[in-house]
Amino acid sequence: MKRxxxxxxxxxNTHRPRFGAFVARSMEALAKYTEWEVTVINPIGVPPVALGEYAELKEAAVDSVDGGVRVLRPTFPLIPKVGARINPWAIRRSVLPIAERLHAERPFDLLDAQxxxxxxPAVAGLAERLGLPFSVKARGTDVHYWGLGGHSKKAIRTTxxxxxxxxxxxxxxxxDMQGLALTRREIGVHYTGxxxxxFRPLDHDSMRRMIAEEFGLxxxxxxxxxxxxxALLPVKGHDLSIRALGLLERGHLALLGTGDRRDALARLAQDEGVADRVHFLGGVSHDQLPVLLSxxxxLVLPSQREGLANAWIEALACGTPIVIPNVGGAREVVRSRSAGRIVERTPEAIAQGIRAVLxxxxxxxxxxxxxxxxxxRAHAEAxxxxxxxxxxxxx
Known part of the structure; x- marks a missing residue:
């Protein structure tokens, strides 16, 4: 078996059960459907003084076996908001002793950066130390934010x-990676699973009644x-969805996710006169998502940037069309009217797209x-x- x-x-992790769930599903599928044995190191950044959420993250830094995959969770020193420059170095320093020990016990064939x-950059350093080849994957923000300039772009190019x-x-x-001159080499396309x-169409009326009771809608x-x-962050464009709702005579908007913009979004809904039509459901389990989607x-997701959002695919698989802007792989997903609409990132265009889909x-x-x-399975085999x-x- 290859490792x-x-x-x-x-x-x-136990504190953030949906954080990077798409990576977990990928690794679990690889372990389940192929001859590759998978070990994951999930370094968790914790400040020198861990308070509030960081204290809970520190407690969640516990090794486990999830979905047939061994997951190791060391911590590394994090300086919130200003420490990005040293994060690759801090991660490598935290992970290296673990990687060396595991490799000495049973050698790996390959390293992988998600x-x-x-x-x-952290994995590039590990690969050099262990004498192993490595693969790296681009997902969206790592290109459209970290790849735009400065120390991170240089580090990405070197990687x-x-x-x-x-x-x-x-x-x-x-x-986009080629256009930003991040690399001239061949890049393989690997779609999500x-x-x-x-994720399949469930009975729409029954699911409406279920969520009305469970969430009090x-x-x-x-x-x-x-x-x-x-996440309730500016990059996801939920403010545009709220403003678009204000242009629609009918309809309610439910937002799934957590983040520090919740209060600002609630105030916006009040200002737009739609506070009674906007519902903040918070974080939900992966198993609840098909119920809500059905x-x-x-699905309205006017993100500023995406690679290819899993939420797009999951919504469509449940029979729910999507209204999204032309970001990332949008045109690789919305290839017919039955999938939804690609619109400009303005409230007016979003509202028009919603009307058309309805x-x-x-x-x-x-x-x-x-x-x-x-x-x-196809994802894992590829x-x-x-x-x-x-x-x-x-x-």
Whole structure:
């Protein structure tokens, strides 16, 4: 059995059970469907004085076995908001003793970084120390934020030059990497997977009643439910969704996620006169998401940047069309009217897109068919072929 050591700063833990869930599903699928044995190191940043949420994160830094994958969670010193420059060094310093010990016990064939930054530079240092090839993956923010300039862009360029292989979550993201001159080398496109047993069209009316009871949503049965999924941060554009709701005569907006913009978004809803039509549901479990998606008429996610959002795929698989801007791999997902609309990032355009989708009246089965190619097994097998090629090239 071939062995890969993956480093990912985003990975679920007991404090943040959905944090980096897409990485966890990928690694679990690789372990389940292929001949690769997976070990994950999930370094957790904790300030020298850990208070509040950081204290809870420190307590969550506990090793575990999840979905057939061994997950090790060391901590590294973090200086919030200003320490990004040293994060790769701090991660490498924290992870190296663990990686050396594991490699001495049973050698790895390959190292893997799940994000260009800060994971990529940290893994590049590990690879040099252990004498192993490594793969690195681009997901979105690591390109469109960290890849724009300064120390992080330089670190990303160096990492990509040294990597044995490079992946991106969409063709559009790969092209953006080339356009930003991050690398001239070949970039493989590796789409996300999908749990088809979990994400499928459920009975819409039953799911509406279920979430109305569970979350206390007071809304008429004939009012469309719009759903926003993602952290309550400016980059996700939930403020635009709220303003768009104000332009619609009917409809309610439910926002799933947590973040420090919740109070500001609530004030905006009040100012726009839609406070009674905006519902903050907080964080929800992965198992609840298909229920909420099946209960909604439209997923609205006007993000400023994305690679290829898992929420897009999961919504469509549940039969819920999407209204999104032309970011990342949007045009690789919305390829027909039944999948939804790609719109400008303005309240007016978003509202118009929502109206158009509501008028289309495609069946939920027709919407779900637009993402029939996404599957965790196919995802895992493609990743295994990529890894196989890297170690065969080295032999």
């Amino acid at each position: 890969v050591l993956t480093v990912s700063t985003l990975y679920p 994000f260009l930054f800060p994971d990529g 990509l030059d040294r990597a044995a292989g490079v992946l991106a979550v969409s063709l559009a993201l790969a092209r 999908l749990d088809r047993d979990l 007071a809304m008429p049965d004939d009012e469309p439910l719009l759903l926003g999924v993602g 209960a909604a008429e439209v 008028l289309d009246r495609y069946t939920r089965r027709e919407v779900a068919e637009t993402v029939e190619q996404f599957d965790w 990743l295994a072929r990529h890894y196989d090629e890297l170690i065969a090239r080295r032999a």
